[in-house]
Each structure stands twice: as C-alpha cells, then as structure tokens.
Amino acid sequence: MTHLRLRSLWAGAIALGLCAPVIAGPINTNAALTPRKGGAIFRLQYRYTEAGAAGNIMHVNSSSVIGTFVYGITEDLAVIFSAPYVNRQVDRVVPRFGRSEAAHDGVGDLTFMLKYRFWQRDDAPGHTMRWAVLGGMNFRSGDSDFSSDSYDPIIGTVFTIRRDDLFFDVDLLYQLNTGRGRFSDDALRYDASLALRLFSGTTQRDMAWEFNAVAELNGRYVVNGSHEVFLSPGVQLVTDQLILETSIQLPVIQDLPTGQPETNYRIITGLRFQW
Numbered sequence: 001m002t003h004l005r006l007r008s009l010w011a012g013a014i015a016l017g018l019c020a021p022v023i024a025g026p027i028n029t030n031a032a033l034t035p036r037k038g039g040a041i042f043r044l045q046y047r048y049t050e051a052g053a054a055g056n057i058m059h060v061n062s063s064s065v066i067g068t069f070v071y072g073i074t075e076d077l078a079v080i081f082s083a084p085y086v087n088r089q090v091d092r093v094v095p096r097f098g099r100s101e102a103a104h105d106g107v108g109d110l111t112f113m114l115k116y117r118f119w120q121r122d123d124a125p126g127h128t129m130r131w132a133v134l135g136g137m138n139f140r141s142g143d144s145d146f147s148s149d150s151y152d153p154i155i156g157t158v159f160t161i162r163r164d165d166l167f168f169d170v171d172l173l174y175q176l177n178t179g180r181g182r183f184s185d186d187a188l189r190y191d192a193s194l195a196l197r198l199f200s201g202t203t204q205r206d207m208a209w210e211f212n213a214v215a216e217l218n219g220r221y222v223v224n225g226s227h228e229v230f231l232s233p234g235v236q237l238v239t240d241q242l243i244l245e246t247s248i249q250l251p252v253i254q255d256l257p258t259g260q261p262e263t264n265y266r267i268i269t270g271l272r273f274q275w
Contacts, residue, residue: 024195024210024212024236024238024243024245024272025169026167026169026191026193026195026214026216027193027214027216027232027234027236027245027246027247027268027270028191028193028216028218028232028234028247028249028268029169029170029171029191029192029193029216029218030134030156030158030169030171030173030191031158031160031169032115032117032130032131032132032158032159032160032169033117033130033160034070034072034075034076034077034078034115034117034132035070035071035072035078035274036072036075037072037073037074037075038072039071039072039274039275040069040070040071040072040274040275041068041069041070041272041273041274042067042068042069042070042272042273043066043067043068043069043070043270043271043272043273044065044066044067044068044270044271044272045065045066045068045268045269045270046063046064046065046066046268046269046270047063047064047066047266047267047268048061048062048063048266048267048268049061049062049063049263049265049266050263050264050265050266051261051262051263051264052261052262052263052264059090059091060088060089060090060091060261061088061089062086062087062088062089063086063087064084064085064086064087064108065084065085066082066083066084066085067082067083067084068080068081068082069081069082076116076117076118076120077114077115077116077117078114078115079112079113079114079115080111080112080113080114080115080136081110081111081112081113082110082111082113083107083108083110083111084107084108084109084146085105085106085107085108086105086106086107086108086146087103087104087105088103088104088105088145088146089101089102089103090102090103104145104146105145106141106143106144106145106146106147107141107143107146107147108141108143108146108147109138109139109140109141109146109147109148110138110139110141111136111137111138111139111154112136112137112139113134113135113136113137113154114134114135114136115132115133115134115158116132116133116135117130117131117132118131118132118133119131126162126163126164127162127163127164128160128161128162129159129160129161129162130159130160131157131158131159131160132157132158132159132160133155133156133157133158134154134155134156134157134158134171134173135153135154135155135156136153136154137151137152137153137154138151138152138153138154138175139151148177148179148183149179149180149183150177150178150179150180150183151178152175152176152177152178152179153175153176153178154173154174154175154176155173155174155176156171156172156173156174156189157171157172158170158171158172159171164197165196165197166194166195166196166197167193167194167195167196167197167212168192168193168194168195169191169192169193170190170191170192170193171189171190171191171192172188172189172190173188173189173190174186174187174188174189175187175188175189185222185223185224186222186223187220187221187222187223188220188221188222188223189218189219189220190218190219190220190221191216191217191218191219192216192217193214193215193216193217194214194215194216195212195213195214195215195236196212196213197210197211197212198211198212198213199211207239207240208239208240209237209238209239209240210237210238211235211236211237211238212235212236212238213233213234213235214232214233214234214235214236214245214247215231215232215233215234216231216232216233216234216247217229217230217231217232217252218230218232218249219253224257225255225257226255226256226257226260227253227254227255228251228253228254228255228256228263229251229252229253229254230249230250230251230252230263230266231249231250231252232247232248232249232250232268233247233248234246234247234248234268235247241273241274241275242271242272242273242274243271243272243274244270244271245268245269245270245271245272246267246268246269246270247267247268247269248265248266248267248268249263249265249266249267249268250265251263251264251265
C-alpha cells in the first residue's frame with residue numbers, strides 16, 4: 001500500500017515538473033511532445049524572407065502567415081493541420097521591356113499530419129526523453145501561384161530530451177513528391193534545436209512564466225541536388241497558456257539551381273495558444 005502511494009506521488013511530481021510552466025518546444029523544429037487528451041494548440045506564425053538577385057530577377061521578398069492547429073486524440077497521438085497564406089513580390093529585368101515589378105498572393109499547400117509518441121522515459125521531475133513518428137500528406141491548394149500540382153506523402157521521426165533548464169530536439173522528415181517538373185523531386189528536411197531556460201518565475205496571479213534562448217540548425221535537401229541550411233537563433237516568452245517567440249534564419253549553406261534566388265535572411269515571429 002505504501003509502495004503504491006509512493007509511486008503515485010512520484011508520478012504526480014513528474015507530471016507537475018513537466019507542466020509548470022508549459023513545455024514550449026522549439027520555434028522551427030518539431031518536438032516529440034503532444035497535447036494532453038482533448039487538449040489543443042493553435043499556432044499563428046509570420047515569416048518574412050528577403051532573397052537576392054539571380055538571372056533576370058533583381059530582388060524577391062515574400063511574407064507568409066501560417067496557421068497550425070494541433071489536437072490531442074490520446075496522450076500519445078495528436079493530429080496536426082497547417083495552412084499558409086503567402087504574399088510574394090518580385091522585381092525583375094525583362095529583356096526589351098526593362099524593369100518590372102509583380103506581386104502575387106494566395107494559399108500555399110495544406111499539410112495534414114499525425115504524430116504518435118511510441119516511447120517515453122521520465123527519470124525525475126523535469127527530466128524526460130520522448131520519441132515520436134510523424135506521418136501525413138501535403139495537399140495541393142489549387143492556387144496556381146503557390147500550390148504544387150500533386151499530393152505528397154510525408155514520413156518522419158522526432159526525438160526530444162528535457163533536462164531541467166536545457167531542451168534538445170532533433171527531427172528528420174522525408175517528403176515523397178509525386179508531381180511533375182519542379183514538383184517531382186523528393187525532399188529531405190532535418191532540424192536540430194537546443195534551448196536554454198534563462199529566467200522563470202510566477203506573476204502576482206500565480207501564472208508561471210519562463211524566458212528561453214533558442215539556437216537551431218534547419219536544413220532541406222532536394223534530390224535534384226539543391227541544399228539549404230540555416231542557423232536560426234531565437235527567443236521565447238512562455239506562460240501557462242501563451243507562447244510568444246521570434247527567430248531569424250541566416251544562411252549557412254545555399255547550393256541552389258541556376259536562376260533560383262538565394263535567401264539573404266528570414267525573420268519569423270509567432271504566438272501559440274494552448275488549452
């Protein structure tokens with residue numbers, strides 16, 4: 001009886017250690033974390049990208065707003081839906097006509113995913129390791145300016161470690177592209193994130209909060225040979241139900257096809273609600 005009571009107290013202590021404050025997860029990397037059963041997360045993220053000259057293109061800037069909804073079906077299984085709205089402005093030189101500017105906006109491809117956490121180890125309050133698999137589909141939106149022409153399966157895995165004030169996440173995702181032309185090449189995405197809790201406390205209303213510094217490495221390799229890697233420092237302000245975050249992505253490797261503009265930088269800001 002005493003043994004069972006101690007086990008229950010230990011399990012409760014671990015749960016409190018993992019939930020106060022909420023575990024934020026990285027900014028540009030997946031995490032092997034799922035909402036509680038019946039719990040949900042809504043994430044709104046804004047991205048602004050500046051790209052340089054290539055071929056007859058003088059300058060490109062694009063901005064997008066990405067809405068993501070995550071719902072916990074069980075403690076280990078979550079469904080994820082994501083939809084982006086994109087605006088792109090292109091400044092180019094057209095032979096015989098001179099300089100030309102064009103702007104387009106529309107809906108990008110939609111993504112539907114399932115995340116299943118198949119392994120978890122909790123050593124102590126605030127100490128956990130979790131491993132999950134991801135599977136789903138990238139759906140064409142039908143918007144000619146921003147949509148692919150295919151429906152593309154995605155499969156991947158993600159591993160998470162939490163040790164008191166130190167958080168580590170790494171993921172690997174493969175997208176099997178079934179389209180034609182530039183949409184026919186499969187793509188591999190890989191990310192790693194290291195975050196450190198710098199400050200934490202509670203407000204006068206007993207709301208827990210923390211401030212985190214985040215450093216990420218985000219890569220994408222396409223089987224046609226193109227390869228991009230970004231170094232992504234960022235910060236997060238985390239409370240029980242709300243997360244505010246910002247990050248800047250700086251190119252480390254850019255090996256792109258001829259005529260494709262290289263990214264100068266990308267700024268990412270966002271917020272998350274959890275309930």
